[in-house]
Amino acid sequence: MELDIYQVDAFSGQAFSGNPAGVCITREPLDVGLMQAIAAEMAVSETAFLSLNDWRLRWFTPNVEVALCGHGTLATAHVLRQLELLGNGRSVVFHTLSGPLVVSCEGSMLTMDFPQATLDYQVPVTDALLSALALTRADVIASATFDTKLLLELAGEAKLLALKPDFSALRRLPGRGVVLTALAATRPEDVVSRYFAPWVGVDEDPVTGSAHCALAVYWGKKLGRQVLTGYQASARGGTVFMQLQDAGRVWLRGEAVTVLRGTLQV
Numbered sequence: 001m002e003l004d005i006y007q008v009d010a011f012s013g014q015a016f017s018g019n020p021a022g023v024c025i026t027r028e029p030l031d032v033g034l035m036q037a038i039a040a041e042m043a044v045s046e047t048a049f050l051s052l053n054d055w056r057l058r059w060f061t062p063n064v065e066v067a068l069c070g071h072g073t074l075a076t077a078h079v080l081r082q083l084e085l086l087g088n089g090r091s092v093v094f095h096t097l098s099g100p101l102v103v104s105c106e107g108s109m110l111t112m113d114f115p116q117a118t119l120d121y122q123v124p125v126t127d128a129l130l131s132a133l134a135l136t137r138a139d140v141i142a143s144a145t146f147d148t149k150l151l152l153e154l155a156g157e158a159k160l161l162a163l164k165p166d167f168s169a170l171r172r173l174p175g176r177g178v179v180l181t182a183l184a185a186t187r188p189e190d191v192v193s194r195y196f197a198p199w200v201g202v203d204e205d206p207v208t209g210s211a212h213c214a215l216a217v218y219w220g221k222k223l224g225r226q227v228l229t230g231y232q233a234s235a236r237g238g239t240v241f242m243q244l245q246d247a248g249r250v251w252l253r254g255e256a257v258t259v260l261r262g263t264l265q266v
Contacts, residue, residue, distance in 0.1 A: 070209010
């Protein structure tokens with residue numbers, strides 16, 4: 001069997017930056033085992049699979065299926081635009097584990113309508129986790145959890161950029177993902193962040209759309225703003241435009257560029 005496969009750099013308009021995602025679009029859905037094997041072969045943080053007969057979109061890391069992936073969704077919509085299945089000023093509805101997700105095309109920008117994350121500020125942060133992240137309690141201004149993941153606001157951009165977590169130590173602790181954030185000090189964006197998820201095979205994710213569903217809520221409340229820009233300060237880096245909406249939704253906007261198109265022999 002031959003399958004078309006793409007690699008797309010999402011949340012950036014330039015190749016070799018943003019977050020690379022695999023994209024595989026088929027008429028009929030693929031077997032779960034095959035999707036997981038392809039994701040492992042692609043060896044990027046997520047590979048997205050879309051079946052056109054039911055518009056069901058699924059995302060797999062090299063190790064597991066995930067319930068929500070922003071950059072994989074953006075990358076899929078970008079490929080649909082290239083295939084002329086999503087026109088300028090039009091939208092498409094993906095059916096996912098996180099419910100229906102609408103993506104619209106506006107010139108070079110793609111806008112995703114995602115659910116806002118629900119933040120719980122009552123969960124304590126352990127000393128072991130802080131140590132594995134190379135942090136002290138004095139470094140942390142606030143903490144919250146969302147979707148079994150942890151969000152920490154740090155006392156300054158410089159500390160965030162300098163962090164070198166111990167990923168082996170993190171893997172020995174319970175967890176799913178950690179997003180660290182701070183107010184931007186040296187960049188034009190409003191906030192900066194980094195995202196670590198060694199528990200699912202991704203030590204540091206380049207740009208994480210789903211994390212910005214939480215960052216929009218956290219910083220929107222703290223700063224009293226509906227519209228924010230975020231820069232994820234990984235080695236590749238990428239920008240996410242956030243806009244809080246009514247009814248518990250958030251718009252995430254970004255660009256994308258295709259860097260690879262090929263054929264899988266499976």
